[in-house]
Amino acid sequence: MLAGRTGEENLVIRGARVLDPAEGVDATLDVRIDGGVIAQLGSGLDTNEHRVIDAAGLTLAPAFIDPHVHLRTPGREDEETIESGTAAAAAGGYCAILAVPNTDPVVDDADVLRGLRARAAEEAVIPVGFLAAITKGQDGEELTEMGALADAGAAGFTDDGRPVATAGVMRRALQYNAVTGRMIAVHCEEQSLTRGGHAHAGQVAAELGLGGWPSLGESLMVARDLDLAAETGQPVHLMHLSARESVDHLRRALAAGVRASGEATPHHLCLTEEAVRSLDPNLKMNPPLRAEDDRRALLDALRDGTIAAIATDHAPHSPEEKDVPFEAAPFGVTGLETSFAALYTTLVEPGVLTLETVLRRMSAGPAAIFGLERPRVALGAPANLTLIDTNGSWRVKAEQFRSRSLNSWLLGQRLRGRIVLTVAAGRTVFEQ
Amino acid sequence: MTDLRVVGGELLPPANERRHLLSIADLTKDEVERLLATARSFALSQERDNKKLPTLRGRLILNVFYESSTRTSSSFELAAKRLSADTMTLKAAGSSVDKGESLKDTALTLSAYDPDVIVLRHPEVGAAQYIAQVTDARVVNAGDGKHQHPTQALLDLHTMREAFGRLEGLQVAIVGDVLHSRVARSLVQALELVGAGAILVGPPALLPAGLAPATHDISAIADADVVYVLRMQKERMLAGANFVPSLREYTAHWGITPARLREGQRVMHPGPMNRGVEIDARVADSDASLVVDQVRAGLVVRMAVLYDLLTTGPVAVETAVGVA
Numbered sequence: 090m091l092a093g094r095t096g097e098e099n100l101v102i103r104g105a106r107v108l109d110p111a112e113g114v115d116a117t118l119d120v121r122i123d124g125g126v127i128a129q130l131g132s133g134l135d136t137n138e139h140r141v142i143d144a145a146g147l148t149l150a151p152a153f154i155d156p157h158v159h160l161r162t163p164g165r166e167d168e169e170t171i172e173s174g175t176a177a178a179a180a181g182g183y184c185a186i187l188a189v190p191n192t193d194p195v196v197d198d199a200d201v202l203r204g205l206r207a208r209a210a211e212e213a214v215i216p217v218g219f220l221a222a223i224t225k226g227q228d229g230e231e232l233t234e235m236g237a238l239a240d241a242g243a244a245g246f247t248d249d250g251r252p253v254a255t256a257g258v259m260r261r262a263l264q265y266n267a268v269t270g271r272m273i274a275v276h277c278e279e280q281s282l283t284r285g286g287h288a289h290a291g292q293v294a295a296e297l298g299l300g301g302w303p304s305l306g307e308s309l310m311v312a313r314d315l316d317l318a319a320e321t322g323q324p325v326h327l328m329h330l331s332a333r334e335s336v337d338h339l340r341r342a343l344a345a346g347v348r349a350s351g352e353a354t355p356h357h358l359c360l361t362e363e364a365v366r367s368l369d370p371n372l373k374m375n376p377p378l379r380a381e382d383d384r385r386a387l388l389d390a391l392r393d394g395t396i397a398a399i400a401t402d403h404a405p406h407s408p409e410e411k412d413v414p415f416e417a418a419p420f421g422v423t424g425l426e427t428s429f430a431a432l433y434t435t436l437v438e439p440g441v442l443t444l445e446t447v448l449r450r451m452s453a454g455p456a457a458i459f460g461l462e463r464p465r466v467a468l469g470a471p472a473n474l475t476l477i478d479t480n481g482s483w484r485v486k487a488e489q490f491r492s493r494s495l496n497s498w499l500l501g502q503r504l505r506g507r508i509v510l511t512v513a514a515g516r517t518v519f520e521q
Numbered sequence: 522m523t524d525l526r527v528v529g530g531e532l533l534p535p536a537n538e539r540r541h542l543l544s545i546a547d548l549t550k551d552e553v554e555r556l557l558a559t560a561r562s563f564a565l566s567q568e569r570d571n572k573k574l575p576t577l578r579g580r581l582i583l584n585v586f587y588e589s590s591t592r593t594s595s596s597f598e599l600a601a602k603r604l605s606a607d608t609m610t611l612k613a614a615g616s617s618v619d620k621g622e623s624l625k626d627t628a629l630t631l632s633a634y635d636p637d638v639i640v641l642r643h644p645e646v647g648a649a650q651y652i653a654q655v656t657d658a659r660v661v662n663a664g665d666g667k668h669q670h671p672t673q674a675l676l677d678l679h680t681m682r683e684a685f686g687r688l689e690g691l692q693v694a695i696v697g698d699v700l701h702s703r704v705a706r707s708l709v710q711a712l713e714l715v716g717a718g719a720i721l722v723g724p725p726a727l728l729p730a731g732l733a734p735a736t737h738d739i740s741a742i743a744d745a746d747v748v749y750v751l752r753m754q755k756e757r758m759l760a761g762a763n764f765v766p767s768l769r770e771y772t773a774h775w776g777i778t779p780a781r782l783r784e785g786q787r788v789m790h791p792g793p794m795n796r797g798v799e800i801d802a803r804v805a806d807s808d809a810s811l812v813v814d815q816v817r818a819g820l821v822v823r824m825a826v827l828y829d830l831l832t833t834g835p836v837a838v839e840t841a842v843g844v845a
Contacts (some may be wrong), residue, residue, distance in 0.1 A: 141663070292731040298669070299646050299668070368650055413623065413624060414647040415647035493647060
């Protein structure tokens with residue numbers, strides 16, 4: 090399902106704290122990679138004349154998988170390309186990403202998909218999977234040829250950016266998706282409640298006079314799609330969850346045996362509606378930043394596994410789109426290059442989340458949801474590794490980004506937890 | 522208007538700072554008092570035959586209006602003229618804005634004239650703050666979307682103080698479409714700042730939670746000293762919007778009629794009024810109405826705001842205003 094190059098890198102990473110929570114590994118080890126595959130773990134390893142990276146004091150973990158990226162290609166290559174987006178992901182410690190299909194044209198046709206996969210095979214810095222649309226043109230009316238799209242390599246299906254507005258169409262999509270065996274990921278938004286909304290319908294929007302986007306606009310759709318998943322017996326993945334009520338619905342459904350999963354973004358985990366008081370367009374996203382009790386519910390869900398994945402919803406926008414007053418700005422922020430550091434600085438260092446939880450939700454979690462091979466630090470596994478420096482700090486600056494877009498909510502902020510090396514599919518794809 | 526200092530215990534503007542008036546939330550109580558005191562001085566100056574003051578001679582004040590306005594644009598223009606500033610009013614209709622020019626480019630174009638103050642009205646929340654970021658001018662927010670209209674709130678405070686002789690302890694019932702009202706948002710904050718109370722009264726779907734005590738029951742206006750009537754924006758009341766079923770229904774439940782007022786209550790309205798909708802014509806024309814006082818207050822308060830933003834350093838108000 091992933092398109093992109095693989096490599097046969099020979100490398101020894103020496104003396105890092107190797108931390109793979111899903112494998113139960115936490116030890117200071119050398120890791121030798123032969124031909125792109127992890128060949129030996131231990132201490133004082135033979136280097137076999139491989140290049141040696143001295144990683145004493147650093148942390149080596151399974152590289153990350155981002156199941157929710159807007160690559161803007163085709164159509165808005167000025168904002169992001171397959172090459173720039175995957176380079177950004179590599180710099181963020183990712184070994185694979187999934188791109189969503191709300192492009193121009195929409196990825197609702199096997200030929201468009203095949204074209205993208207061919208381009209990715211050429212220019213992707215790390216492997217990339219493409220989610221195809223659930224409905225033609227993402228109009229929510231007519232199903233795409235999901236079977237043909239799956240055969241052409243669709244990594245799953247989503248109408249992200251928009252909901253599948255009617256329950257009848259969503260039910261048919263879930264039913265038919267039994268044929269593909271891929272995941273359906275849903276953007277939960279009841280638009281009759283969110284139209285005209287620019288920020289969470291809470292205290293801050295009331296004070297600022299911003300149109301409200303209420304929690305109910307999400308949770309009502311979450312409840313519907315969980316009920317549909319239960320009724321059809323088909324799995325559903327809930328994208329970018331933001332509201333406490335949505336988390337409650339998901340936890341209940343999971344307890345009842347519904348095949349469901351959820352993801353949360355770094356910005357919803359780190360920020361609340363209070364940040365919107367600045368009226369900085371780089372704090373405008375869909376769904377919006379919510380209240381502190383919503384953020385706490387997301388953190389609880391991340392800890393107990395109700396939410397198994399962290400996804401950036403990396404959404405590049407051009408300067409002329411974002412350099413406008415808040416209400417005129419489109420939704421969306423970038424995130425690939427800063428996700429781990431933002432989470433590490435805001436949540437891990439202060440002790441809100443453990444490093445193990447963050448690593449699991451950024452790697453093993455999304456892999457399991459979308460049926461991708463889990464990045465592992467284990468003998469015989471393809472090298473999908475990220476090396477993290479938690480010692481120093483740096484200030485986020487526009488010129489550092491590999492993404493073509495600069496609409497980051499972290500510009501100017503000081504972060505810790507820097508990615509210094511990424512190996513994806515056996516190739517070194519990023520080195521600081 | 523941040524980081525203002527009170528010089529020598531008097532309410533005077535600080536030295537050499539580029540300041541803006543973007544939101545009532547940025548003001549302290551002392552700053553509000555200073556602006557109201559300055560407005561009062563200017564009101565005295567406006568009783569003379571020669572109403573023009575030399576204070577801002579040589580200064581350039583640009584009024585940029587992306588939304589229609591009668592009161593606000595005309596009073597800013599007149600306020601600038603009474604202070605001897607050069608002034609120019611740009612309306613979006615008929616300008617390059619019609620040709621799709623972005624707010625940024627319009628701002629940069631106007632900046633080339635080195636304006637001292639840009640007065641901006643714009644349909645989007647945060648537009649005034651944005652202009653403050655991309656130009657070197659001092660910026661006065663004359664209304665940004667549903668967010669803020671700070672000079673309206675200041676002129677309302679001025680009007681109330683003139684009518685009641687005080688602000689502290691006054692009770693104000695704000696009636697109508699609070700949800701879409703920048704006037705209400707600014708006024709609620711301003712009243713809180715000066716120790717007055719606010720209650721919001723109107724259709725449930727038009728009362729956002731969290732601003733002030735709120736009720737749909739019109740009888741709640743009985744305890745108020747001031748009944749502040751908001752304009753019922755007809756465009757919000759199109760069929761299908763469903764905030765209220767109809768204008769007729771609105772008027773029946775929340776229209777301010779003589780029968781709903783008690784002796785001694787005063788009525789205010791930011792204008793323009795929809796007579797027969799949110800306010801009965803008999804109320805609008807009664808002695809209880811302060812609507813004309815509000816318009817008069819608009820001039821002197823806006824003079825005070827322009828003066829305040831452009832005065833650097835401690836200059837006694839009386840001296841600068843030339844009140845004998």
